Structure formats: C-alpha cells, structure tokens
Amino acid sequence: MAKVRGAVVVDTEVCKGCNLCVVACPTQTLALNRNVNSKGYHYSYMENPENCTGCTNCSAVCPDSCITVYRVKIES
Amino acid sequence: MSEVADRIKEIINPENLVYAKSPLLNDDIMHYCPGCSHGVVHRLIAEVIDEMGIQEQTIGVSPVGCAVFAYNYIDIDWQEAAHGRAPAVATGIKRVMPEKVVFTYQGDGDLAAIGTAETFHAVNRGENIVMIFINNAIYGMTGGQMAPTTLIGQVTATTPNGRNVDLNGYPLRITELLAQLPGAAYVTRQSVQNPAAVRKAKKAIRKAFEIQAMKKGTAFVEVVSTCSSGWKLNPVESNKWMEENMFPQYPLGDLKDGSRADAGLYSIKG
Amino acid sequence: MGELRLMKGNEVIAEAAIRCGCDAYFGYPITPQSEVMETLMANRPWEDTGMVVLQAESEIASIHMVYGAAGSGKRVMTSSSSPGISLMAEGISYMAGAELPCVIVNVQRGGPGLGTIQPSQADYNQATKGGGHGDYSLLVLAPASVQEMHDFVVLGFELAFKYRNPVMILADGVIGQLMEKVVLIDQRPRWTNEQIAEISGTWATTGKSKNRKKHVITSLEMDSFIMENNNLRLQAKYDQMKDEEVRFEAIECDDAEYIMVAFGSAARICQKTVQIARQKGVKVGLIRPITLLPFPEKIIAEYATKVKGFLSVEFNAGQMVNDIRLAVNGKTKVEYFGRMGGIVPTPDEVEAALEQKLIRG
Structure with missing residues (x-):
C-alpha cells in the first residue's frame, strides 16, 4: 500500500455537494456520497482513497472551503 | 481495505498538511448556492490577505447583490456600501487612511450598471484601491434578471426570450473600457472554473494588492463567474456553459500589466 | 477671543x-x-x-x-x-x-x-x-x-x-x-x-487588530426581530435628542400677544418685523427654532395657552407650520405666511401679513 500518497478530509456539514471537486479530481478519488448531510446535500467523499495523490485540485476549486488536503513524500 | 484506512489515518497528520482553509475564513457556512464562484473568490482574497500579512491593515467594501454578506466570512474590517457605491465608499476610506489597504468586491449589476459612474471615476482618479469584479452575466440576488453583461440571446427573468440588442442593447465589456483610463494600473480578466484557472486568479489578486502597496493606481480584477441558479444549470454544466459562451464575449487575460499609463497625457502650458 | x-x-x-x-x-x-x-x-x-x-x-x-x-x-x-x-x-x-x-x-x-x-x-x-x-x-x-x-x-x-x-x-x-x-x-x-481609537474604537473600521473582533459598518439585518430592535435603538436615540438637544431663541415673547415662528434668514426678517409691530403698539414676539429637529415643541406648547395666535413665516408653501400646529394642538390660532420661488419677503410685508392673518383675521 505504499502507493497511497494523499488524503482529503471533507467537512461534510459544510459541503453543498456541488460536484466541482469530483470533476476536478484527476485520479477519480472523489465522488458524491449516497448519504446526505443535515442540509440534504450529497457531500463529497473519498470513494477510492487509494488513488489520492494529495494534489489539492479539489480544494482549489471548492467554493465552500470544506476540503483539507494531506500528502506524504514518497521515497521511490 | 483496513490497510488503506490505516494508511489514510497515518497520512492525515498535521505534518503532512498541504492545504487547509485560510485562518481568515471563519466557520460560517456561506449563503451562496452550491458551486457558486463567489465562494472561491472569497477564499482567494482571504488567502492573499493572510499570505501578505495585511489583515490588520485591510478594509473590504461589500456591495449590494449576492456578495452583500461578504463581510460575514472574511475576518477583516468591512463596510457595506449602498448599491453601486462601493468605489465611492472605498475612495472615502482610502483618502482618509492612505496607509490602509482597501478593496471593493462587486457584482456586474453593482459595478457595471447602477454604479457605473462611481466605478469609472474611481478608476479615472487612479484611486489606490483594488476592485474585484464578479461577472456572471446575471442578477443573482434578485432572482436572475438581466445584467449589463448578459449575453445576446441569454434568457433571464427579464429577458424571457433572450437578450435582444434592439430592446436591451449590448453586453457591456466594462473592463476593456476601464483599461483605457490612465488611472488604471492593472486590469485583468480571470476565471475560477478549474484548478489552473484558480491558481492564476489568485496570482492576479495578489498582484492587484501589491500594486496598491506600490501606489500605482487602481488595480482591477474581473472574474468571469458562474451563476448556476440564475442560469438554471448545475455547477458542472455552468462551468462548461461559461467556457463556451462567456469566454468568447469576455476573453481572459491581462488588459493592462501594472504600470500606470499616463504617457501621452496632455497638460496645459504655462 | x-x-x-x-x-x-x-x-x-x-x-x-x-x-x-x-x-x-x-x-x-x-x-x-x-x-x-x-x-x-x-x-x-x-x-x-x-x-x-x-x-x-x-x-x-x-x-x-x-x-x-x-x-x-x-x-x-x-x-x-x-x-x-x-x-x-x-x-x-x-x-x-x-x-x-x-x-x-x-x-x-x-x-x-x-x-x-x-x-x-x-x-x-x-x-x-x-x-x-x-x-x-x-x-x-x-x-x-x-x-x-x-x-x-x-x-x-x-x-x-x-x-x-x-x-x-x-x-x-x-x-x-x-x-x-x-x-x-x-x-x-x-x-x-489614538483619539479616534478612544472615541470610535468600538465600531470604526480602521483595520482589525488581533485583539478585537472585526468591525462591520452596515445598515443591513435579515432577521426581522433584530432589525426591529435596531430600529428601537435608533428611536431611543432620537428620543434622547429630543430631551437633550432642543435649541431655540425666544425674542420678546414674555409679554407677547402674538408670536411669529421663523428659522434661518426668515427669522432675521421677523426680528425687524417685531420692532415695526411693537412701534405700532402690537405686542409681538418671535420664537426662532435653532434645532428644527428636534423641534422646540414644548416652548410653543407653553405659549399656546398664553397668546392669541402664532404666525409661521417661511420661504416655502408652509411646511414648519404643521409642526407648530402639532405643538399647539388646537389651543390657539396658527397661521402661515411665506413666499416661494426665491422671493425673500420684507419685514413690512411680514408685518402686514401678521395684521391681516392674525390680528384682524
């Protein structure tokens, strides 16, 4: 599992399910959850966490600043 | 699977943090619709102010329109201006406190319709302020009516058959007009629909604030934006529609690079 | 000096x-x-x-x-x-x-x-x-x-x-x-x-320092109950102005049978009218509101029970006269005399109006 390089944390109560992060994600890590938050939005989550590279594309386009991104350096 | 979960737990650790919300943004959930460009631009402004270390010097002026509540989200001092008057309010603030950093945040109705005179004359005086202009070609707050920047043929609540030039005139490229004014130091048109555009827009906003610090004149950043609710498209479709329809009318790029263009001005003799 | x-x-x-x-x-x-x-x-x-x-x-x-x-x-x-x-x-x-x-x-x-x-x-x-x-x-x-x-x-x-x-x-x-x-x-x-910080430091937008909350200058409030409270706070302030800031000048009112009320340059003209009328033996006084808002209604109400009438003299179609009528509340006669269109009446003209509208009228 050494290829897991990044992870995102979505503040699910702040997320409005706009889907822009899902589209911006180059590794198909993110998707909208079947479940909804208390406002009724299908919040974003890591559907394929093993794909995440921690590239911050999702947080860059997020209008609600609800994504925090982590990344580890990989020694190849 | 639990191996992945364990690995993620390891990664989610302060020492691996690469992006977190700006400390200048508070925890209030923004009132904007899902996918609204306002949220991105708010964040970029907060990040720039934070990174430049100018929180204590900055005063923002919010408009009337969707961004009227901008003051709820960014942790700086704010004044809320009457519709269209933000450049006059900012002029008042900057003139009595020239050492402070002042910016306006305005939509297309505010900046390019009701406040056209204030916009033009603030820029023409070369006020040392930053003006952030959100152009989404529609009035969001009042429910999707025609804006001065509404495209030809675009359907809005007050152009139900599409904007008709015989009736409504033409989409206003106010940014091109402002770039003609000697007082304008930096004029640029940006967008925030994808990560590359967002990073470029942030650089432009930062440059605008730096121009103010250098007292070169007005720094003007248009951000071509979406309005999913007004356009009646989902956020992803809105971005696509913007690229296809807005960008030809409002092409991205710098219109003025940052040096005050007062060359060729004529002064009376004697 | x-x-x-x-x-x-x-x-x-x-x-x-x-x-x-x-x-x-x-x-x-x-x-x-x-x-x-x-x-x-x-x-x-x-x-x-x-x-x-x-x-x-x-x-x-x-x-x-x-x-x-x-x-x-x-x-x-x-x-x-x-x-x-x-x-x-x-x-x-x-x-x-x-x-x-x-x-x-x-x-x-x-x-x-x-x-x-x-x-x-x-x-x-x-x-x-x-x-x-x-x-x-x-x-x-x-x-x-x-x-x-x-x-x-x-x-x-x-x-x-x-x-x-x-x-x-x-x-x-x-x-x-x-x-x-x-x-x-x-x-x-x-x-x-430093003085501004002392006087307006609780609200002025001078840049948010680390040790205070942000200041927001706005008149907007979406919550109707808070907005009503904002209005009530403003009204309380206006009431305080009424209590503390009424300013007026009363000229020769002590023995007056008739009182003119006029402000600004109309009051200057009426001062001369007082002299002219008194030379003719008519006991006329003048109240000059210095604050038009708050309006000096108490002094006018006091004189309302003592005089035979008020004449409001204004360079308009009769605006302040309504505030005088409210203060007098029907206790005596209230008339208006004025000119419009940029015409400034003479003291004699006002004196004639006083006689015609109040004394003989």
Missing part, C-alpha cells in the same frame, strides 16, 4: 471646517454654495492640518465617500444645495442606518426640480421628515447668521459624534451668500489615531 473677520456664509463653513479639525470634505459644485469647496481648495488645508478635500463626480459619490471616511471614525462633511441633497438622500439614510457621524450642509435654493438658484426654505420637510427611506431622523440645525454658520459646523461635529448620527445644517441661499463679521475659533488639531 478668536480672530474677527468679515466673511461670506459659505466661506465660513469652509473656514470653520478646517479650524475645528475636520478630516475630510467631499462635495460637488452647485449654486448657491460652491464657495464652500472653492474656499477649501484655495486654503489647501491638506498642507497644514492634513484635511482631505476632494471634488467628487456627483453628490451621490460625495455622500458615499463621506460614508466610507466616516466609517473610519474620522470627522467628515459635505455640502450641497437642494437638488444635490435629494441625490444624497439614499446615502444619508444609509448613514443614519449604519449610525455614522457626519455633517451635511444644505444651502437651500428654490424648487421643485431644478427650480431656481435663489434662496428658499422649501427643504424643511425633507430635512426633518426624512427625505430618504426608512424610519430615521437627522439632527437639524438652522443658522440665522454667518456666525452661526461657523458655530454650527463645530457644534455639528460634537453632536454627530455624541449620537453617531448625521447632522444637517439647514441654511439657505441668503445666509450662504451674506457677508457679516464672524469670530473664528482658533485652529484645533485633527484627532490623532
């Missing part, structure tokens, strides 16, 4: 502004008050006191520049004449709503519309009953001499900051253009940043 000078009313507004330590003036030229900004520009106060003087692109821009600068805790003013004040109405309402102090001078001319550049008092209702939207009140001072043009700029700033409210000096073209002697105050310094 300060410097004694012979000056025009409009020039004195400028001189008093500089001397009292005003931070900024924003304005747009309009007759009959353009000398205010001209005098400021000629004096170049930015070189001495650091006062900002800026010619805006319109009265609309002027008042919103005042809004921005006033929100910074500075002492800021503008001046205009009637049509220009109409353009400022929106901004004045916003300032009242956001509780921003400022001084606004209206050197009135005749209307409606473009009207005339001759003197008038036809903006009484606009100044005292609103003019802009919403339940707000200004504090309105009516100068009757060049000296008062000077004094009310100084007083206006004191009151504006005492109440965090716009103060209007409601002058007219006569006082604006009149030349009289005036005693000027000595130059006072502008407030330092």
Whole structure:
C-alpha cells in the first residue's frame, strides 16, 4: 500500500455537494456520497482513497472551503 | 481495505498538511448556492490577505447583490456600501487612511450598471484601491434578471426570450473600457472554473494588492463567474456553459500589466 | 477671543471646517454654495492640518465617500444645495442606518426640480421628515447668521459624534451668500489615531487588530426581530435628542400677544418685523427654532395657552407650520405666511401679513 500518497478530509456539514471537486479530481478519488448531510446535500467523499495523490485540485476549486488536503513524500 | 484506512489515518497528520482553509475564513457556512464562484473568490482574497500579512491593515467594501454578506466570512474590517457605491465608499476610506489597504468586491449589476459612474471615476482618479469584479452575466440576488453583461440571446427573468440588442442593447465589456483610463494600473480578466484557472486568479489578486502597496493606481480584477441558479444549470454544466459562451464575449487575460499609463497625457502650458 | 473677520456664509463653513479639525470634505459644485469647496481648495488645508478635500463626480459619490471616511471614525462633511441633497438622500439614510457621524450642509435654493438658484426654505420637510427611506431622523440645525454658520459646523461635529448620527445644517441661499463679521475659533488639531481609537474604537473600521473582533459598518439585518430592535435603538436615540438637544431663541415673547415662528434668514426678517409691530403698539414676539429637529415643541406648547395666535413665516408653501400646529394642538390660532420661488419677503410685508392673518383675521 505504499502507493497511497494523499488524503482529503471533507467537512461534510459544510459541503453543498456541488460536484466541482469530483470533476476536478484527476485520479477519480472523489465522488458524491449516497448519504446526505443535515442540509440534504450529497457531500463529497473519498470513494477510492487509494488513488489520492494529495494534489489539492479539489480544494482549489471548492467554493465552500470544506476540503483539507494531506500528502506524504514518497521515497521511490 | 483496513490497510488503506490505516494508511489514510497515518497520512492525515498535521505534518503532512498541504492545504487547509485560510485562518481568515471563519466557520460560517456561506449563503451562496452550491458551486457558486463567489465562494472561491472569497477564499482567494482571504488567502492573499493572510499570505501578505495585511489583515490588520485591510478594509473590504461589500456591495449590494449576492456578495452583500461578504463581510460575514472574511475576518477583516468591512463596510457595506449602498448599491453601486462601493468605489465611492472605498475612495472615502482610502483618502482618509492612505496607509490602509482597501478593496471593493462587486457584482456586474453593482459595478457595471447602477454604479457605473462611481466605478469609472474611481478608476479615472487612479484611486489606490483594488476592485474585484464578479461577472456572471446575471442578477443573482434578485432572482436572475438581466445584467449589463448578459449575453445576446441569454434568457433571464427579464429577458424571457433572450437578450435582444434592439430592446436591451449590448453586453457591456466594462473592463476593456476601464483599461483605457490612465488611472488604471492593472486590469485583468480571470476565471475560477478549474484548478489552473484558480491558481492564476489568485496570482492576479495578489498582484492587484501589491500594486496598491506600490501606489500605482487602481488595480482591477474581473472574474468571469458562474451563476448556476440564475442560469438554471448545475455547477458542472455552468462551468462548461461559461467556457463556451462567456469566454468568447469576455476573453481572459491581462488588459493592462501594472504600470500606470499616463504617457501621452496632455497638460496645459504655462 | 478668536480672530474677527468679515466673511461670506459659505466661506465660513469652509473656514470653520478646517479650524475645528475636520478630516475630510467631499462635495460637488452647485449654486448657491460652491464657495464652500472653492474656499477649501484655495486654503489647501491638506498642507497644514492634513484635511482631505476632494471634488467628487456627483453628490451621490460625495455622500458615499463621506460614508466610507466616516466609517473610519474620522470627522467628515459635505455640502450641497437642494437638488444635490435629494441625490444624497439614499446615502444619508444609509448613514443614519449604519449610525455614522457626519455633517451635511444644505444651502437651500428654490424648487421643485431644478427650480431656481435663489434662496428658499422649501427643504424643511425633507430635512426633518426624512427625505430618504426608512424610519430615521437627522439632527437639524438652522443658522440665522454667518456666525452661526461657523458655530454650527463645530457644534455639528460634537453632536454627530455624541449620537453617531448625521447632522444637517439647514441654511439657505441668503445666509450662504451674506457677508457679516464672524469670530473664528482658533485652529484645533485633527484627532490623532489614538483619539479616534478612544472615541470610535468600538465600531470604526480602521483595520482589525488581533485583539478585537472585526468591525462591520452596515445598515443591513435579515432577521426581522433584530432589525426591529435596531430600529428601537435608533428611536431611543432620537428620543434622547429630543430631551437633550432642543435649541431655540425666544425674542420678546414674555409679554407677547402674538408670536411669529421663523428659522434661518426668515427669522432675521421677523426680528425687524417685531420692532415695526411693537412701534405700532402690537405686542409681538418671535420664537426662532435653532434645532428644527428636534423641534422646540414644548416652548410653543407653553405659549399656546398664553397668546392669541402664532404666525409661521417661511420661504416655502408652509411646511414648519404643521409642526407648530402639532405643538399647539388646537389651543390657539396658527397661521402661515411665506413666499416661494426665491422671493425673500420684507419685514413690512411680514408685518402686514401678521395684521391681516392674525390680528384682524
């Protein structure tokens, strides 16, 4: 599992399910959850966490600043 | 699977943090619709102010329109201006406190319709302020009516058959007009629909604030934006529609690079 | 005693502004008050006191520049004449709503519309009953001499900051253009940043320091219950003004059988009318409201049981007369005499009206 390089944390109560992060994600890590938050939005989550590279594309386009991104350096 | 979960737990650790919300943004959930460009631009402004270390010097002026509540989200001092008057309010603030950093945040109705005179004359005086202009070609707050920047043929609540030039005139490229004014130091048109555009827009906003610090004149950043609710498209479709329809009318790029263009001005003799 | 000078009313507004330590003036030229900004520009106060003087692109821009600068805790003013004040109405309402102090001078001319550049008092209702939207009140001072043009700029700033409210000096073209002697105050310094922090530090937008919450200047509130409370707070402030700020002058009222009520230059004319009438043996007095808002209703109510009638003398179609009627509340006769269109009546004309409308009528 050494290829897991990044992870995102979505503040699910702040997320409005706009889907822009899902589209911006180059590794198909993110998707909208079947479940909804208390406002009724299908919040974003890591559907394929093993794909995440921690590239911050999702947080860059997020209008609600609800994504925090982590990344580890990989020694190849 | 639990191996992945364990690995993620390891990664989610302060020492691996690469992006977190700006400390200048508070925890209030923004009132904007899902996918609204306002949220991105708010964040970029907060990040720039934070990174430049100018929180204590900055005063923002919010408009009337969707961004009227901008003051709820960014942790700086704010004044809320009457519709269209933000450049006059900012002029008042900057003139009595020239050492402070002042910016306006305005939509297309505010900046390019009701406040056209204030916009033009603030820029023409070369006020040392930053003006952030959100152009989404529609009035969001009042429910999707025609804006001065509404495209030809675009359907809005007050152009139900599409904007008709015989009736409504033409989409206003106010940014091109402002770039003609000697007082304008930096004029640029940006967008925030994808990560590359967002990073470029942030650089432009930062440059605008730096121009103010250098007292070169007005720094003007248009951000071509979406309005999913007004356009009646989902956020992803809105971005696509913007690229296809807005960008030809409002092409991205710098219109003025940052040096005050007062060359060729004529002064009376004697 | 300060410097004694012979000056025009409009020039004195400028001189008093500089001397009292005003931070900024924003304005747009309009007759009959353009000398205010001209005098400021000629004096170049930015070189001495650091006062900002800026010619805006319109009265609309002027008042919103005042809004921005006033929100910074500075002492800021503008001046205009009637049509220009109409353009400022929106901004004045916003300032009242956001509780921003400022001084606004209206050197009135005749209307409606473009009207005339001759003197008038036809903006009484606009100044005292609103003019802009919403339940707000200004504090309105009516100068009757060049000296008062000077004094009310100084007083206006004191009151504006005492109440965090716009103060209007409601002058007219006569006082604006009149030349009289005036005693000027000595130059006072502008407030330092430390003084501003002390006076307006709880609300002014001077940049959010780490040790305080952000300040927001706004009149907006979406929660109706909070908005009603905001209105109630404003009304309580206006009530306090009524209790503490009523100013008037009562001339020869003690033995009066008839009382004229007039403000500004109309009161100057009526002073002469008092002399003429008394020479004829008619016991006439004059009440001159100095604050039009709050209106000196108590003194008028007191005299209502003592005199045979009031005559309101105004350069308009009869505006203040309604406030007099409310104060008198039917206890005695209230009549109006006035001229419009820029005509200033003579003392004899007023005396004739007094006789015709009150004494014989």
